[in-house]
Amino acid sequence: MQKRSLGDQPCPVARTLDVIGEWWTLVIVRDAFRGARRFEDFRAVGIADNILSARLKKLVAEGVFERRRYQEHPERFEYVLTEKGRDLLMVLGALGLWGQRWTRGPDTTSITHEECGHRVSLRAWCDECARPIDLSEIRMPRMIQPSVPAAG
């Protein structure tokens, strides 16, 4: 299936999905946070080699990973998250928290607060008011007016 690009949409959600929204991509990024650096580390999750190659190539082109040579003969490379890539931690955190609440299965990836050892969550936050805010305090622009029922 040819994928239509989302990169030209006037929305940062769509443009982000254009970079990291392909199947497997966020699993690869997750594994990088867990310590994966080399091709064989990333393939351990069960991804096919040709897909993994294509995803890594795109992520390097997008600046999410930096490709570094770690061996000369034969040449071998490892993939290290850039600042842009490390900044995806919030995305992974949000996905993980949703999955903890709404899917069933073991969780071997809990993210904890180093100081106290408790699990980290995410809160919506207002920099201006310097406090966490509830979802009920959020205003979202209503871009789409629901359609009027068609006559007949």
Add this chain to the structure above:
Amino acid sequence: MQKRSLGDQPCPVARTLDVIGEWWTLVIVRDAFRGARRFEDFRAVGIADNILSARLKKLVAEGVFERRRYQEHPERFEYVLTEKGRDLLMVLGALGLWGQRWTRGPDTTSITHEECGHRVSLRAWCDECARPIDLSEIRMPRMIQPSVPAAG
């Protein structure tokens, strides 16, 4: 391309991606937050009808949307986010914030704090310590040991 399921992985990130990780799915969910309810609302973004049908069907089966009949002759349905679906707002927020920082283009979807009108961000938060925490205070389990370089 046949997609391998991520639903049986011992990781809530992977299981979440199994539910909402297909191309277009989060764009559909985003549009629901912006007011889309009906098939013609969702297709406005440019998604092909057959893909939209398949995505909505899966999201209803997963309990992200509830399908409600709004007209009898002919029967027509609209798609309303459930609590499970509304809980994806954090995921969309994280994607949007990353896109604001790391992609270029207009942003017509800013989420603001109703009370003060300023933009909402996301912070990692420790419930135990009742305070926002920096990424440097987070501990993540290192599941994958980097491979030892192959001899030769």
